[in-house]
Amino acid sequence: MRTLRNRKGAGMLLLNEKLAKPIPSLMADEVTSASDPMAYVRFFTVRGWSWWLLALDRESLIGLSYVVAPGEAICNGEIGTVDLSELAELEVMRGLGVERDTSFEPSRQSVICGEEVKHAK
Structure with missing residues (x-):
C-alpha cells in the first residue's frame, strides 16, 4: 500500500500501512454483515464534510466510508465507497484539503452518533 498525503503529497499524512493495518478489506464478513460498523480513521474538511473509514481495498485505495455532509x-x-486518492487531491478552499483527525480513536458507528447526542445536551 502506498502512503497517502493530502495536497499532492506535500501535506498531512492521511493514510499509510501502519494506519491501514487494522482496517478490514472491503469484502470482509465483519464489514459486509455489520449492523454497527467500526470506523477506523476519520477524515474531514474545513467546509464541514466528514468521512469515517470502515473498510479498505489496499491496492486500489477504494474505501467504504460513513460520510456526513455539512450541516447534517x-x-x-x-x-x-470513496476513492481515497481522489479525496487526497481535493482542494476545499484556498489550498486547504482533506485532513485526518489525529485524535480520533476507532469507534462503532453507534458510539459516533451517541457522542453527537451527548454534546448536544
Whole structure:
C-alpha cells in the first residue's frame, strides 16, 4: 500500500500501512454483515464534510466510508465507497484539503452518533 498525503503529497499524512493495518478489506464478513460498523480513521474538511473509514481495498485505495455532509446531523450520514486518492487531491478552499483527525480513536458507528447526542445536551 502506498502512503497517502493530502495536497499532492506535500501535506498531512492521511493514510499509510501502519494506519491501514487494522482496517478490514472491503469484502470482509465483519464489514459486509455489520449492523454497527467500526470506523477506523476519520477524515474531514474545513467546509464541514466528514468521512469515517470502515473498510479498505489496499491496492486500489477504494474505501467504504460513513460520510456526513455539512450541516447534517452525524446520525444522518450515508455509507458508500470513496476513492481515497481522489479525496487526497481535493482542494476545499484556498489550498486547504482533506485532513485526518489525529485524535480520533476507532469507534462503532453507534458510539459516533451517541457522542453527537451527548454534546448536544
